[in-house]
Structures are given as C-alpha cells and as structure tokens.
Amino acid sequence: MYTKFAALLLILTAKAAKDQYQSPCEAPGVVCGDEEKRQKGIARRWSIAGVAGHQQWRRPNACPRDTDFRKIEPLLPEEHFRGPYNGPMSYFKRVPKHYLGYHVNFSQCRRRVYIDIGAREFDSKEGFLAMLKFYQPLLDFDEYYAFEAISGFYKLPGQQRLQEMLITRGMRPERAATFSRRHFFFQAFIGARSQPHTTPPTIGLSDFLKTALGLQPADAVVIKMDVEGYEYDIVRTLLLDGTHELIDEIMLEVHYGHKRMLRDFKWCKTPQFWCSYTLQNATTMYQALRAAGVYAHHWP
Numbered sequence: 001m002y003t004k005f006a007a008l009l010l011i012l013t014a015k016a017a018k019d020q021y022q023s024p025c026e027a028p029g030v031v032c033g034d035e036e037k038r039q040k041g042i043a044r045r046w047s048i049a050g051v052a053g054h055q056q057w058r059r060p061n062a063c064p065r066d067t068d069f070r071k072i073e074p075l076l077p078e079e080h081f082r083g084p085y086n087g088p089m090s091y092f093k094r095v096p097k098h099y100l101g102y103h104v105n106f107s108q109c110r111r112r113v114y115i116d117i118g119a120r121e122f123d124s125k126e127g128f129l130a131m132l133k134f135y136q137p138l139l140d141f142d143e144y145y146a147f148e149a150i151s152g153f154y155k156l157p158g159q160q161r162l163q164e165m166l167i168t169r170g171m172r173p174e175r176a177a178t179f180s181r182r183h184f185f186f187q188a189f190i191g192a193r194s195q196p197h198t199t200p201p202t203i204g205l206s207d208f209l210k211t212a213l214g215l216q217p218a219d220a221v222v223i224k225m226d227v228e229g230y231e232y233d234i235v236r237t238l239l240l241d242g243t244h245e246l247i248d249e250i251m252l253e254v255h256y257g258h259k260r261m262l263r264d265f266k267w268c269k270t271p272q273f274w275c276s277y278t279l280q281n282a283t284t285m286y287q288a289l290r291a292a293g294v295y296a297h298h299w300p
Helices: 004-012 035-039 087-095 127-133 137-138 159-171 173-182 203-210 233-239 258-265 278-292
Strands: 056-058 066-068 113-115 143-147 183-186 187-190 202-204 221-226 249-252 295-298
Touching: 035 066, 035 233, 087 159, 113 127, 127 183, 137 143, 143 173, 159 173, 173 183, 202 203, 233 278, 249 278, 278 295
Parallel strands: 113 143, 113 221, 143 183, 187 202, 221 249, 249 295
Antiparallel strands: 056 066
16 A cells, blocks of 8 residues: 555656745646636535534444544634634644544554645644644554645655654654654645646545545544635535545634734735635534534644
8 A cells, every 4th residue: 555655646746846825826836727716605605504413423333433522622713713812822722632532542443544734844833743742642643644735845854853853742762763654745735626637636635535545434534634725615525425424533724704814914915715705604614524523623
C-alpha cells in the first residue's frame, strides 16, 4: 500500500512558487479552472439543521463504538466558534480538551488514520506538529497524511531533527523512528470530487477515503481541514454519499463573511467566493455533521 502512495505522490507533485495568498487559486502555477465560480451559492443549498439528533451514537461495527456528544463543546457561533476571547488562543484553551481521543479508546481500532488537509507548514504554530501537541492521542496513530496545494510550504525536517521534534511532543522513540515511513505528503487540492485538470490535481475526499485508503467503519479516522471556502461543497458531498460514516472526528475551519473579522482583520478586502456566506450557513454545516454522528469542531 505504501509503495502505491509513493507513486501517487510523484504523479501529484507540481511546480508552483511559494507565495502568500488569500486563495490557493491565486498562487503562481495553480490552475483552478471554473471551480471557484461553481462554489458560489453552494452553502445556500443547505437546509437548516437542528442540533445533534442523538446524545450518544452506538455503532456496533465501528470503532469507537460509542460517541458521547454530551462531552463535545458548544459551538458558540456568536464568538466565531472559538470562545469568549474570539481569537485562536481562546480556541486552544477551550476546545482541545473536548477532542474525541480524550474520551474514547482508539487503540482497539483496525487502523488509526490522521489526515491534515491544508497543512501549510509542518512546524508552524497551527501546523501538523502543533496538532500533536494539542491532541496527544494522535501520537499513537498508525498512518498520517498531509495535503497542501502550494509548492514549498510543507516539508519534513531531516530524520534526526524530525525524531527529536516528535519525541519532544511526546511520541515514543520507537514510533518517532518510523514516522517518516508512515507519513505521506500530497501536493494536491482536496475537493468534493476528483478533477485531474486542475493544477495541482484535485482529489475528491470521498474518493480518497473510500478508494485510495480503503477505510472501513472499524478504522479510527480524524481529519483536520482548512480548504478556503470549499468546505461547504465537500461536507455536503460527504453527507449525501454516506462517506461521513467513515469519519469519526473532524476539525474544520469555516469561511464566511464574519462582520468582526471584516472590520478588524480586513477579511474579504480581496473578494472571495465565500465572503457572501453567512454565520447561519457556517452554523448549519457544523450542526449537520454533528447530527450525522461526526464529532465536528471548529478549527482553530
């Protein structure tokens, strides 16, 4: 299986200059086609969803079998889903203790898989390495996958430095020694559907989970996703085709026309397709995931 992923990595790698951007589609060498135009209005297709329909989900053939939604944090949409201080640090003080791995035992699962979509840099303050600090049960996972569309952003340090960084985060030395063999990076977009004509290629998340990885309900699957407004289409597709049943937990950054962010941080100064999405659109998406049994959190 790992040989196939190494081959796929070579196919997916494309050249693009490292640059700052508001949308990946603006970066040099990146070609999105008409996809951003198609995204406009997708959030408005959502119907209003209530809060999670069950306090506790029982899935006899899944792992973990029980998911207790009484232990998940409230959404707090009026605070941009973060917390009373409305910044990333308020999120990291409030939310990580509610992550599913602190309340269930993943060790009995067939495979334990962590997927970082929109990974940016490996060692940034909200990157892959930081996630291991905030979510320590991930240290014992079997497989790690990272996606970043822009060339030059994501790279692992040398083996010795990598092992030191992982051990500092709490990973056992024997697991840190094999991490690079269990970690797979793809320079690719993740979208609702696979589209090979974009540059770099777009891999449909459902296709990746079901076909490329061959995941089953008996696997523990945790996803962190930051896809610059494409989350509405991706989540809608996951719920419609049933692939959400393979996902135990998702940390999802949501994009919408947040009034305070527009004022204080100049969101949408350069217009983006997601700027017309509303707080209700964002809230409905999180509620729909929780109602379907996915332990969904905002990020970050």
